[in-house]
Amino acid sequence: MSKSPLILEIKGNSLDDGPGIRSVVFIKGCPLSCTWCHNPESKKAIAEISFETKTCIGCNTCIETCTMDALSRENPFYIDRAVCNLCFECIETCPSGALEQVGKEMSISELVEKVIKDKPFFDTSKGGVTFSGGEPTIKMEFLAEVVKAFKEKGVHVLIETCGQFNYERFNELIYPHVDLIYYDIKIMNGDDHKKYCGTSNETILENFKKLHRKFLDGGVEVLPRTPLIPNITDTEKNLAAIVSFYKENRVEKTQLMAYHPLWQEKNRKIGIKSSANSEEKMSEWLASERVKECEKIFSEAGILIEK
Ligand code: SF4
Ligand code: SF4
The missing domain is CATH 3.30.70.20 (Alpha-Beta Plaits)
Structure with missing residues (x-):
């Protein structure tokens, strides 16, 4: 298997993927398979x-x-x-x-050359480069070389991860070159996680605990984030379980991401057949009132919501 992942897209001038103006590198391939994936074209590692x-x-x-x-x-x-x-x-x-x-192949030098052109925008806005996907750690050695190259050029590096990776390798290869980690905590019940995301959540939760402990000891900030998916992740039971996990681990801040149904159109473009049941349940945008109710569950427990 190739050591280089395929690049899905490089999106410049993003204001939604971390602080400041950012370029977002979407890497193709993911070890999870979430029913609601907002980037279904990023699921498979192949073109x-x-x-x-x-x-x-x-x-x-x-x-x-x-x-x-x-x-x-x-x-x-x-x-x-x-x-x-x-x-x-x-x-x-x-x-x-x-x-x-x-999904297209790109060498490390091509990727760095393309993104670094926007460094003046990063510098004036306190922005940088964000690695997303898919799952950016899917080819750990490749990511390690790229993030190292950006750090050496003084660029702020953010990784958006699902957390399903080998902790020791992440800690050795990626961690030293990263400034911020956005970390998905989706479903606390292991069986439900397997049902809706394709894998158990044991590794994800363990990796989060280790990274968050390092953050509390002065390491890289890890911001946990939960996508609010109607009747799956936004249930009172799941959000209460996430709150208690955060309290146990001294997490003070989180981000909630409101669901949007645009992925269904993306599914059709890429030839993925969604089950009628999942489309029925998920055809509406999440109402802003529901987002506020979910935010309240966290804020009443003393956990800040980062916008
Ligand atoms: S649809 Fe036909 S021409 Fe197009 S990529 Fe597939 S085999 Fe090739
Ligand atoms: S039929 Fe449509 S998809 Fe095929 S070549 Fe013409 S414009 Fe392109």
Whole structure:
């Protein structure tokens, strides 16, 4: 297996992924498989092909190009991914950009060169670079070299992680080059975590405890964050369990992320069939009143909500 992950996207001028103006590097591949994943195209570590119906002008050039007969208007997802060999020739011939390759190789020097152009914006806004995904630690050696390169250039480095990684390797390779860690705490019940995220949460909770202890001892700040997913993570029972975990571990601050249903459209583009049940339950944006109720559960326990 390659030691370099595929890069999904590098988004510049972000104001939503940490302090100041940031460039966000989205790395493809994740050890979890959350039902509500807001970036479903980042789940698999391999390159994929996406199709955007709204952009397609119906010229049929791609159908004529494809030697595998993988494309058909009869197919609700347009591409038969069981047949497609990912040659990407249809993308080359598509005049509208409706077909796209998802996930591209990039060397460390290419990545650093592309992001470092924005250093003047980072410097004036106290921003920097954020590694997200997917799960940025999926290829630990690659990430280690990249974060080290940015630190050497004086850039603030933030990692957004699901916490499912080997702690010793993270501590040795990544930790010394990071300024801030955003850490997802989604579901406290182990069975529910497995049901909705595909793995148990033991490693995630243990890793968090170790990193947070280091923070209390003067180490890198670790901000735990919970996505508010209707009827899954936003239940009174789950939020109360998270609060008690935070109190036990002397956590004083958290961030809550309101759910949005845009991932379902992304699922269709990438050919992931969502179960009707999950789509039914998750078709609405989370109401601001519900977000406030969830915030109250934390603030009444003396835990600050970072906006
Ligand atoms: S990537 Fe290749 S095989 Fe797949 S649909 Fe396009 S042309 Fe056909
Ligand atoms: S080549 Fe592009 S624009 Fe033409 S039919 Fe295929 S996807 Fe649509």
